[in-house]
Amino acid sequence: MQSPAAGKEKLILASEVDRNYFHLRAYTDLWKMISSSAYGSNTWDLSVIVDHQCEEEQKEFQLQVTGDLHIGGVMLKLVEKIKVSQDWSDYALWWEQKKCWLLKTHWTLDKCGVQADAKLLFTTQHKMLRLRLPNMKTVRLKVSFSSVVFKAVSDICKILNIRRSEELSLLKQSEDTLRKKKKKDKNSKELVTEDILNLCNSPVSSGLSASPGLYSKTMTPTYDPVSGTPASSTITWFSDSPLTEQNCSILAFSHPNCSPETLAEMYQPRTLADKAKLNAGWLDSSRSLMEQGIMEDDQLLLRFKYYTFFDLNPKYHVSKLSSSLETQDFTNESEVDEVEAALSNLEVTLEGGKSSNILEDITDIPKLADYLRLVRPRRLSIKTIKPYWFVFKDTSISYFKNKESGQGEPIEKLNLKGCEVVPDVNVAAKKFGIKLLIPVAAGMNEVYLRCDDENQYARWMAASVLASKGKTMADSSYHPEVQKILSFLKMKNWTMSPQATSDPESIDMKPECFVSLRYTKKYKSKQLAARILEAHQNVSQMPLVEAKLRFIQAWQSLPEFGLSYYIVRFKGSKKEDVLGVSYNRLIRIDMATGDPITTWRFSNMKQWNVNWEIRQVGIEFDQNVSIAFTCLSADCKIIHEHIGGYIFLSTRSKDHNETLDEELFHKLTGGQE
Numbered sequence: 001m002q003s004p005a006a007g008k009e010k011l012i013l014a015s016e017v018d019r020n021y022f023h024l025r026a027y028t029d030l031w032k033m034i035s036s037s038a039y040g041s042n043t044w045d046l047s048v049i050v051d052h053q054c055e056e057e058q059k060e061f062q063l064q065v066t067g068d069l070h071i072g073g074v075m076l077k078l079v080e081k082i083k084v085s086q087d088w089s090d091y092a093l094w095w096e097q098k099k100c101w102l103l104k105t106h107w108t109l110d111k112c113g114v115q116a117d118a119k120l121l122f123t124t125q126h127k128m129l130r131l132r133l134p135n136m137k138t139v140r141l142k143v144s145f146s147s148v149v150f151k152a153v154s155d156i157c158k159i160l161n162i163r164r165s166e167e168l169s170l171l172k173q174s175e176d177t178l179r180k181k182k183k184k185d186k187n188s189k190e191l192v193t194e195d196i197l198n199l200c201n202s203p204v205s206s207g208l209s210a211s212p213g214l215y216s217k218t219m220t221p222t223y224d225p226v227s228g229t230p231a232s233s234t235i236t237w238f239s240d241s242p243l244t245e246q247n248c249s250i251l252a253f254s255h256p257n258c259s260p261e262t263l264a265e266m267y268q269p270r271t272l273a274d275k276a277k278l279n280a281g282w283l284d285s286s287r288s289l290m291e292q293g294i295m296e297d298d299q300l301l302l303r304f305k306y307y308t309f310f311d312l313n314p315k316y317h318v319s320k321l322s323s324s325l326e327t328q329d330f331t332n333e334s335e336v337d338e339v340e341a342a343l344s345n346l347e348v349t350l351e352g353g354k355s356s357n358i359l360e361d362i363t364d365i366p367k368l369a370d371y372l373r374l375v376r377p378r379r380l381s382i383k384t385i386k387p388y389w390f391v392f393k394d395t396s397i398s399y400f401k402n403k404e405s406g407q408g409e410p411i412e413k414l415n416l417k418g419c420e421v422v423p424d425v426n427v428a429a430k431k432f433g434i435k436l437l438i439p440v441a442a443g444m445n446e447v448y449l450r451c452d453d454e455n456q457y458a459r460w461m462a463a464s465v466l467a468s469k470g471k472t473m474a475d476s477s478y479h480p481e482v483q484k485i486l487s488f489l490k491m492k493n494w495t496m497s498p499q500a501t502s503d504p505e506s507i508d509m510k511p512e513c514f515v516s517l518r519y520t521k522k523y524k525s526k527q528l529a530a531r532i533l534e535a536h537q538n539v540s541q542m543p544l545v546e547a548k549l550r551f552i553q554a555w556q557s558l559p560e561f562g563l564s565y566y567i568v569r570f571k572g573s574k575k576e577d578v579l580g581v582s583y584n585r586l587i588r589i590d591m592a593t594g595d596p597i598t599t600w601r602f603s604n605m606k607q608w609n610v611n612w613e614i615r616q617v618g619i620e621f622d623q624n625v626s627i628a629f630t631c632l633s634a635d636c637k638i639i640h641e642h643i644g645g646y647i648f649l650s651t652r653s654k655d656h657n658e659t660l661d662e663e664l665f666h667k668l669t670g671g672q673e
Contacts, residue, residue, distance in 0.1 A: 042066055044116045046109075048078055048093070051123035054086075065109060072105035078122055092146055094121040099291050101125075101146045127296040128200065129289070131156065131170075134303060136266075141199035143289070145296075150285040150665060156302065159199060166649065166660055169305040172281040172294075174267070268517050272578045272594060273633075276565040280634035285641060286670040305642070307562030308583040308649050312552065365474045368392035368463055369406065370456060374399060375433070375448035385450065392460065395467035414438060414447060416467035418601045420587070422559045423461065424448065427489055432457035434464055439599055458485040469584065470603065487550060488557045491538050509533075563587070564642060567633035571616070576632060581642050583649070586619075600627065602647060610640050619643075644668035 043064045050059050063077050071093060079088055093102040095112075096119050102112055114120070125146040131139050141159060144152050149170055157165035269275045282305060283292055294300065372390045388399040389406050395417045398410035416436065424433030432451040437444040451457035462481035463473050471477070511528035512520045519528065539547045555561060563580040570577060570588070577597070580587035588597040600621055608619040615636045618628040631639050648668045651661075 046074070046114070046116065046118065046120070048074075048120045048122055050078070050082060051121055052082075052084070053124065067110035068108050070106055070108050071102050071112065074109070075105070075122070090124045090126055091122055092125050094123055094290060095119075096121060101288065101290070103146060129294075130196065130297060130299040131302045132299060133160075137197060138195070138299070139197045139199055140297075145289045145294070148286055148288055148666075149283045149292075150662060152289065153285075153302075164310050166665070167304055167306045167309065168302060169285060170283045170289075171278075171301040171303050171305075172283060173299075173301065174277050174281050270517070272565050272589065272591060273567060276567045276578060276633040279564050279566060279638065279642075282634075282638050282641070284637060285645075286666050305564075306583065306645055306649055308646065309552075310649075310652055311654070312549075365394060365472050367473070368459060369403075370460075371403075372399075372456075372460070373450035375450060390449070390460075392463050392467075392473075394472050395470060397464075416464055417470050418585075418599060418604065419464075419468050420444070420596055420599050421461070421464045421468050423557070425457070425489070427454075434461055436464065437596055437599065444597060444599070454486065454489045458482045458489070461485050484553045485557065488554045491535060491550070491554055565589075566631050566639050567591070568629040568631050568639075571628040571630075579629065579631075579639070581639065581646070583646050586643075600625070602643075602650070605647075608640075608643060610636055641669040 043066050046063045046065045048061050048063060050061060052059065061078060061081055063074065063081065065074060065077070075088075075091070075093065094100075095102055095114070098113075102114070102120070104112075109115075125144055126142045127145045128140060129143040129145075131141070133139065139160070141156070143156060147155070150166075153168055153170060154165040157163070157168065162168070267278075269278060281301075283289070283294075283300075369389070369391045371387050373385050373387050376384045376386075388401065388411070389403045390397060390399045391406060391410075396413055396415050398413045400406045400408070400410050414436065416438065418439055420435075420437035422435040422437065424435045425431060430453075432454060434449040434451070434457070436447040436449065438447060439445075449460065451460060459482055462478055462485055465481060466472065466475055466478055509529055509532070511525050511532060514532055515528055539550060542550065562582050564582075566579045566581065567576055568579045569575075576591055578589040578591050578594075580589055580596075584602050586600045586602075588599075589595065590597055600619070604622040604625075606620045606622065608617065610617050614630070616628055616630050617636055617640060618626065620626045630636065645665070645668070648665045651664070
């Protein structure tokens with residue numbers, strides 16, 4: 001017989017089950033009711049904010065959508081709900097939380113991962129952007145904020161008539177630079193108004209492709225015969241260019257005298273670490289501006305990122321000579337013959353054949369043989385200088401005790417392929433030295449060569465530079481390299497010309513615009529002005545284009561030309577080093593002394609990759625040489641893109657009809673995160 005207590009417990013348990021069952025049925029009925037009404041077709045509310053250009057405030061709209069609705073359908077529903085008749089073709093959806101554009105209009109919301117908690121912005125793809133050019137001019141123009149930076153830079157360069165957009169990129173100012181500017185603006189008593197060239201009517205503002213610009217691959221630009229800049233009549237070829245109604249030469253000239261405010265605004269790095277900070281601001285070429293936090297009317301720097309200038313050759317400036325001859329009487333037949341010869345040589349070069357130039361038809365590899373002085377650094381800074389008989393053949397230098405023993409075994413043979421060649425020159429002191437940093441297993445082997453005069457130096461220096469790239473003196477670039485070095489030495493020769501101005505103060509010139517900060521602190525302005533005027537006499541009689549080319553050649557002759565610096569830590573090392581990235585090599589540099597430690601050539605590179613989990617770059621070279629490092633001054637994606645970009649640019653050919661392989665660029669630089 002069941003006890004009364006047990007019966008009571010059963011009654012309580014039964015009533016509890018009945019109550020829970022009742023609540024469960026109630027919830028089930030409620031869910032069915034909701035599902036069968038408002039959510040009967042699996043619809044849900046999507047919040048979209050419309051960034052309307054004609055209204056000051058943004059408006060938010062709620063759309064009832066389903067997961068299988070495609071992006072194009074969402075935009076169509078939104079436009080129908082806005083009820084404003086206008087051209088919406090430049091508008092697209094931006095997903096703020098994910099920092100990405102929803103540009104694939106055939107994708108569904110489910111495929112994009114968009115759910116009810118998403119906040120979308122319906123905004124224009126082309127927005128205003130301020131660009132600071134290298135000549136300190138600022139232009140304001142509409143740029144695609146949805147295209148990858150590589151494509152955006154290409155469109156910008158077409159608007160500004162800049163050739164070879166692949167050599168440039170966009171740079172965001174570093175925090176140090178911005179802090180310095182804000183501090184100076186705060187201390188400044190007068191507000192400096194920035195001179196901005198407004199190009200808001202650029203063709204890309206409506207999403208159209210920009211004009212081919214002055215340097216169209218199918219049309220030859222004409223140049224002003226005096227200044228060497230593109231003639232204003234050329235710009236009328238392209239009526240859709242925003243520069244047709246403005247002075248196109250404003251972008252081609254830099255200020256002869258910068259204001260003190262402009263100079264103070266410029267960031268002047270003093271150390272390798274300071275230079276490395278600049279490269280941290282390069283934008284990712286495989287992502288859009290908005291994806292990288294760039295907002296409308298922000299200011300970026302348009303700069304050359306890759307110092308490998310394609311077809312920078314006087315032969316391609318024949319049109320400049322032709323236009324100048326058309327305006328003159330043809331009394332000087334030698335000038336006409338020179339132009340015809342240049343045109344003929346250019347035609348042969350483009351066709352890939354051989355010209356009649358003897359220098360380009362060398363079949364026997366020449367050699368150099370002469371007495372040079374060998375400088376060997378010893379401990380305690382003691383150097384031994386001794387003359388030897390040197391023979392330069394192929395890409396190697398051999399030296400002997402004297403000329404008579406030159407047919408026997410050399411004392412030492414130095415292979416210069418992959419070495420660093422650094423000039424050690426003081427023209428005033430008649431010092432013409434060549435510093436060779438030859439890679440060895442333990443690092444770099446330093447060898448110093450001393451030449452007797454500038455002619456001997458130019459020949460041996462040119463041969464060394466070519467040998468470091470794996471080329472011999474039979475290469476057609478040897479003799480131009482010799483002439484380039486001689487021209488550079490002439491520019492460094494401070495011989496006062498009778499035509500030089502006796503009173504530097506009578507010239508409106510600010511020396512601080514031409515020399516670095518360390519020299520303005522070391523010398524007085526009057527001294528610097530006199531030296532600048534003396535140097536100017538070496539180029540004062542040249543046409544502007546030739547003078548500019550001579551300046552670029554002198555710049556390219558500097559030992560640090562084209563080096564972009566990053567602070568890295570190599571695998572297995574406890575200290576920080578500087579890694580220099582150039583167009584053909586990587587250089588490990590001692591951060592304290594600035595001396596190169598090891599060089600690795602791109603030509604010896606087998607592969608490189610990035611371990612995205614630990615942000616480490618790994619590179620493999622020939623002869624089982626491998627390196628790995630983490631970048632401390634910038635994201636590893638930046639240095640990865642810098643290396644891949646140089647390799648991409650090395651694939652360019654002289655076929656002017658070719659188009660850039662953008663897919664290959666992204667394959668070499670994009671990485672797989």
